[in-house]
Amino acid sequence: MSGTTPDRCVDTGRTADPRRPWTPSSLLGSLPGPARDRFLALGTRVEYGTGRVLMREGDETAFVLVLLDGVVKATGRTHDGRDALLAVRMRGELVGELAAMDGGSRSATVTTCGAVTARAVGREAFLGCLHREPAIARAVNASVVAKLRAANNHRIDFTGCDAATRLARVLHQMALSHGERVDGALVIRWPITQPELATLSGTAEPTVQKALRRFREAGAVSTGYRAIRIEDLSVLHALAYDRP
Numbered sequence: 001m002s003g004t005t006p007d008r009c010v011d012t013g014r015t016a017d018p019r020r021p022w023t024p025s026s027l028l029g030s031l032p033g034p035a036r037d038r039f040l041a042l043g044t045r046v047e048y049g050t051g052r053v054l055m056r057e058g059d060e061t062a063f064v065l066v067l068l069d070g071v072v073k074a075t076g077r078t079h080d081g082r083d084a085l086l087a088v089r090m091r092g093e094l095v096g097e098l099a100a101m102d103g104g105s106r107s108a109t110v111t112t113c114g115a116v117t118a119r120a121v122g123r124e125a126f127l128g129c130l131h132r133e134p135a136i137a138r139a140v141n142a143s144v145v146a147k148l149r150a151a152n153n154h155r156i157d158f159t160g161c162d163a164a165t166r167l168a169r170v171l172h173q174m175a176l177s178h179g180e181r182v183d184g185a186l187v188i189r190w191p192i193t194q195p196e197l198a199t200l201s202g203t204a205e206p207t208v209q210k211a212l213r214r215f216r217e218a219g220a221v222s223t224g225y226r227a228i229r230i231e232d233l234s235v236l237h238a239l240a241y242d243r244p
Contacts, residue, residue, distance in 0.1 A: 025177065026092025027143045028066070035135045040066065042129055043121030048112050055096055055110040062103065062123035064096040070116030071190035074108040083109075085196040087147070090178055094143060100126050101144075113190050163203035164211040168240035170201045171221065175230040186230040215239065 022029035028036055043066075048054065055061060057077060065072075072095060074087045086108055089095050099106050100123045121129075130137040161169070171188075179186030194212075198205045215221045220235040221228060230236055 020091075022092040023090075025146075026090070027094045027139055028092040030139050030142065032135065035133060035139075038133065039129065039136050040119060042066075042125050043119045046118055046120045048116045048118075050112055050114045052112045052116070053109060054112065054116075055099075055106050055108070057106050057109045059106045061106065062096075062100050064094060064100045064121050064123075064126050065110075066119040066121065067091055067093050067095060068117040068119065070118075071113040072110050072116060073113055073196070074110050076108050082199070084199040085192075088113075088174070088178065088190060088192075090190070094140065097126075097140060097144065113192075163201065163207045164214065165240060166201040166203060167197065167208060167211045168215065168220075168236060170197065171215075171228065171230065172233070172236050172240045174228075175233060175236070179230060182229075186233060188228045188230070189226070192228070 022036075024030065028039070031039060043063075045068075046065075048070075054065060054072065057075075067089060069091050071088060071090050073085060074089065074095075075083045076086050078084050089110075095110055095118075096106070098104070103123075130140060174188050175186040178188055178190065180189060181187075194205050194208050198208045201208065203211075212221070212223060215236070216223070218235055218239065219232050220239060221230055223229070
């Protein structure tokens with residue numbers, strides 16, 4: 001990839017549906033309509049296929065991506081050479097803003113989970129927009145702060161917890177932030193593997209398998225191909241936060 005914008009993308013034929021509302025907690029959902037329209041006028045529309053690396057940890061690129069549709073995951077390399085899942089970003093969110101704002105190298109590798117549509121915005125255009133548009137600048141700053149708070153809360157939540165409790169908290173947080181309401185349940189549609197759940201919850205993969213079996217037996221979740229369904233959020237909350 002070049003220093004300011006991504007290289008040629010894969011045309012998937014996928015388009016973002018402008019009629020779908022933006023999630024209120026996302027960056028685009030937090031912006032007033034006119035400001036959102038001006039922000040979405042920046043850069044160029046790009047499409048990527050599944051498994052595409054959009055940004056690589058340590059690279060000196062500085063463009064940002066505004067996600068219009070699809071899901072990406074951010075991973076980091078651990079000291080022993082493993083890839084740890086750091087975060088998941090979805091429709092309406094901004095990716096790559098730290099390198100654009102401070103000029104440093106990429107802090108994580110960003111990879112598509114399925115087809116993704118986005119606006120690719122070079123660093124100069126992005127920073128110029130923040131300078132001209134105080135409302136957008138405030139929203140971007142609030143988004144960065146929210147991500148940092150979430151990372152801190154993640155660490156605090158894990159203090160003194162056993163592995164099953166950590167996994168329950170990860171699933172509960174994902175359901176609240178990324179779950180889609182379907183027939184009374186919350187469905188997490190983006191593909192997440194058991195090794196990724198293990199890195200998110202700081203535990204071993206066999207322990208994740210054992211805990212998921214326990215959660216299914218309790219009626220909290222069900223698992224299927226490329227999706228996790230939260231059948232009863234109150235039961236999952238009890239598994240995550242009620243002390244015995």
